[in-house]
Amino acid sequence: MLKLTRRILAIIFWLGITFLFLDFTGTLHPYFGWMAKIQFLPSILAVDISTIILLIVLTLLVGRIYCSIICPLGVLQDFFAWIGKLSIFRKNKKAKFANKYSYSKPKTWLRLAVLALFIIMLLASIHAGVILLAPYSSYGRMVASLLQPAYIEINNLLALWSEANDNYMFYQVEQHNNPMILIVIAAVTAIILLVLAFKNGRTYCNTICPVGTVLGYLAKFSLGKIKVEDSKCIQCGLCAQNCKAACIKVEKGKPVVIDYTRCVTCGDCETVCNKKAIGLKYAPVWEKGNKTTKDTSEKNTDSDISRRSFLSITGTALATAAIKAQEKTTDGGLAEIEDKQIPERATSITPPGSLSARNLQQHCTACQLCIANCPNGVLRPSQKLETFLQPEMQYDKGYCRPECTRCTDVCPTGAIRPITKEEKTAIQIGHAVWVEKNCIPLTDGQNCGNCAKHCPTGAIQMIPADRSLKRHPEYGFWMDANGNRVNTRNMKQIPAINTEKCIGCGSCEYLCPARPFSAIYVEGHEQHREI
Numbered sequence: 001m002l003k004l005t006r007r008i009l010a011i012i013f014w015l016g017i018t019f020l021f022l023d024f025t026g027t028l029h030p031y032f033g034w035m036a037k038i039q040f041l042p043s044i045l046a047v048d049i050s051t052i053i054l055l056i057v058l059t060l061l062v063g064r065i066y067c068s069i070i071c072p073l074g075v076l077q078d079f080f081a082w083i084g085k086l087s088i089f090r091k092n093k094k095a096k097f098a099n100k101y102s103y104s105k106p107k108t109w110l111r112l113a114v115l116a117l118f119i120i121m122l123l124a125s126i127h128a129g130v131i132l133l134a135p136y137s138s139y140g141r142m143v144a145s146l147l148q149p150a151y152i153e154i155n156n157l158l159a160l161w162s163e164a165n166d167n168y169m170f171y172q173v174e175q176h177n178n179p180m181i182l183i184v185i186a187a188v189t190a191i192i193l194l195v196l197a198f199k200n201g202r203t204y205c206n207t208i209c210p211v212g213t214v215l216g217y218l219a220k221f222s223l224g225k226i227k228v229e230d231s232k233c234i235q236c237g238l239c240a241q242n243c244k245a246a247c248i249k250v251e252k253g254k255p256v257v258i259d260y261t262r263c264v265t266c267g268d269c270e271t272v273c274n275k276k277a278i279g280l281k282y283a284p285v286w287e288k289g290n291k292t293t294k295d296t297s298e299k300n301t302d303s304d305i306s307r308r309s310f311l312s313i314t315g316t317a318l319a320t321a322a323i324k325a326q327e328k329t330t331d332g333g334l335a336e337i338e339d340k341q342i343p344e345r346a347t348s349i350t351p352p353g354s355l356s357a358r359n360l361q362q363h364c365t366a367c368q369l370c371i372a373n374c375p376n377g378v379l380r381p382s383q384k385l386e387t388f389l390q391p392e393m394q395y396d397k398g399y400c401r402p403e404c405t406r407c408t409d410v411c412p413t414g415a416i417r418p419i420t421k422e423e424k425t426a427i428q429i430g431h432a433v434w435v436e437k438n439c440i441p442l443t444d445g446q447n448c449g450n451c452a453k454h455c456p457t458g459a460i461q462m463i464p465a466d467r468s469l470k471r472h473p474e475y476g477f478w479m480d481a482n483g484n485r486v487n488t489r490n491m492k493q494i495p496a497i498n499t500e501k502c503i504g505c506g507s508c509e510y511l512c513p514a515r516p517f518s519a520i521y522v523e524g525h526e527q528h529r530e531i
Contacts, residue, residue, distance in 0.1 A: 002280050003267030006068055014075040021143040021372045022151045024173055026406050029373070036369060036412040038070060039136040040211045045363045046414035056218060062280070063219040063226075063265040067205055067212055073135040073193070074205055074212075074264070080197035081244050101201055103240050103249040106259055111206070111213045118210040128388040131366040135209050138189050140367035141389070145178045145186040148372055152176075174377055174397065182368075182381050182389060201244030206262040216261035224282050226263055226270070228256040232277035239269035239278050349393035349504060349524035351379065352400070352427045353408040353416040356527045357387075364390045364415035370407035376400060378506065379407060390415075393429075395506030395522065400429075402456050402505060425457070428531050430504025430524040432460065432497050438519035441465060441492045451495050451508035451520050459501035460508060460520075462493035495520060500531060 016032035023029070037043065043051040055066055067074040085100055114133070121129040131137050152173050159170035196203040205212040219225075228239075233256060240248040247262035248269060256278075270279040347357070351370065354360040366389035371379040376398040381389040391407070393400060402425045408418050419427070432451075440448045442465065452460040463471075469478045469486060478486045495508075497520075504522045512518040 002265070003271045006065070006265070006267055009069045010075045010078070013070055014072050017072045017139070018143055018147075020410070021140055021369060022148050024148075024152065024155075024373065024375065026373060026375070026409075029410055033410060033412075035070075036136075036367075036410070039412060040066065040071075040215070041134050041136060041365060042367075042412040045365065046412065048414075055215075059215050059218045060222050062224040063222045063260065063263060064212070064215050065265045066215055067202075068264045068266050071135055071211070073139040073209075074202075076139060077193055077197040077202060077204060078244070078266070080194050081201045084198035084201075101241055101243050101246055103243075104200075104246040106247075106262060107207045110208075111216075114208055115210045115213045125362060125386075127361060127364075127366075127390065128385055131389060132185070132189075133208070133210055134365045134367075135211055137365040137367040140369055140372075141182060141186045142190050144176075144368035144372040145183045146190065149175055149178070176371065176374075176377060177380060177397070179381055179383055181383060185389075201246060202262070202264060203246075205264065206245060206247075213261075219263065220260050222260065224265075224280055225260055226258055226265065226278060227281040228258070228278045230255060230277075232275045234275060234277075236274070238272045238274070242268045242272045244268065345521070345523055347430075347524040347526055348382065348384070348387065349430045349506075349522060350528075351391060351393060351407050351416050352424045352429055352528070353405075353411075353419045354528070355417065357524075358526070360390060360415050361387055362415075363413050365413055366390050367412070369410050369412070370416060373406050373410050375406060376404060393506065393524075395509040397510075399506035399510040400504075402503070425503065426530050428503050428525065428529050430522040431499040431502045432504070432508050432520055433523050434495055434497060434520050435517070436494075436519075438514045438517050439494055440514055440519065441494055443514075445492070447493050448513065449493055449495075450511050450513055454507045454511050455502075456505060456507060457501050457503055459498045459503075460495050461498070463496045465492035465494045503531065 013035055016028075016035045019028050020032055020036055037046070037048065038051050038055070040052075040055055043055070055070075059066060068078070069075070118130065118133050120126075152175055155170055156172050159172045162168060162170045193204055206216070235250050235252055235256070237250045239256070240250045244266065245259075245262045245264055247259035249257040249259075251257075265280065267280070273279075350357050350360045366381070368381065368389070370391050371381060378393050378395060378398050378400050379391040380394050382392045383389075403421050405419060405421055405424055408416050408424075411417075436442060440446055449462045452462045464478060464486075468481055470481075471477070472479055472485075480486050504524070506522050509518050509521045512520050
């Protein structure tokens, strides 16, 4: 029952998280959004104490069941490993599945070295290194950049078919502009996982993944463990041959040894044992015996690692949850824009709810969930080293609609905090800047006013292009240098921006008809503020 239950739950979690990234409508998030928020690293970055405690308690009760059920990257490795066990890929063509695994020595030094490096990069805000090792983020990037484009293309084909039949169940969706570097990283990650899992099962989990290392050493103290009854065991070795974690050691005349730091409580060993000698059993942590203890004669194993050193490493990892971003007080200022080419910006625009560029940088794992769910197409992966693959806003394919809070709803790490629609309309993430030399009334002699017509906050007004005119301080009409009232209806109009009212939504930049360079664009603020 352990294996069957684990598989059912794993499929539910894997499909739920996968469709969170695929679903561009936001329909599934109210039902499955919690699955992303209980991932281990996102819960730490979000300082979600209740979830962290829940995952630790779960590990102390049944071992590394998190890696077999909740972690989507772990479930994906199981799928790759299952493919590798098919007889068509093995020398033994007669059996439907081939027993392919064997015990391997634990790479303790490598696991702790990677974990220590991960913690150092997390503390030092070396974001590019952190996101490459985070398991949930790695899975999210693969789905968002490799699977979602195909999913959207299928949807668009169905939309064409349904429209031809007067059915509007589906609608056309524009593809996200994923940079090539994101696609390459996702593809390389998928290939590495496929090769390692296809040949050796859970190698990635038990040598590279920092979350697997932390939970693995916590699992040493678990009440529920896979144990062997020596009185029933005939040492046939089937359990070791089917252990995808390669953590079961069977030697003739010696008790079976299980490395609990690598065991993911999958139940495969229990299923294949003909004598029912192995399975999940509960016993006090302090219970002694030689049935499933580590082989003390083997050097360079986890027994070389003291409990004190591990708790120190784990404590450091959990302490990163308390790190708060140092907020900067400047809003980026007014940039010199005349010589700049849009959409390059002096300060990148971060989504409403992210509080500041600093907060987003320190909490975001670049999982791409917000980007995959953005219905307006304004969130894109950053290609800057300091914010590598984190979301930044671009307004060439849309603008950030004031009534949309999708990214704030789906973020599992607290990098983008939940906000209401009312709160969003008062959050200033940037300000519009006018580029005089690109404005159509001045370049083509034709009145436009598109930016002012579509500004949701009324921060842009059209004023006469004639700079000699002045507005009457009391009545607001325009006057010439002699104080005479002037009819400006047929005059050229140019935009005037009230930066105190502008929220940086980008509607002016997106809807500006000037080509190839927009006459108005948004400059980001490093620190958001309420207006």
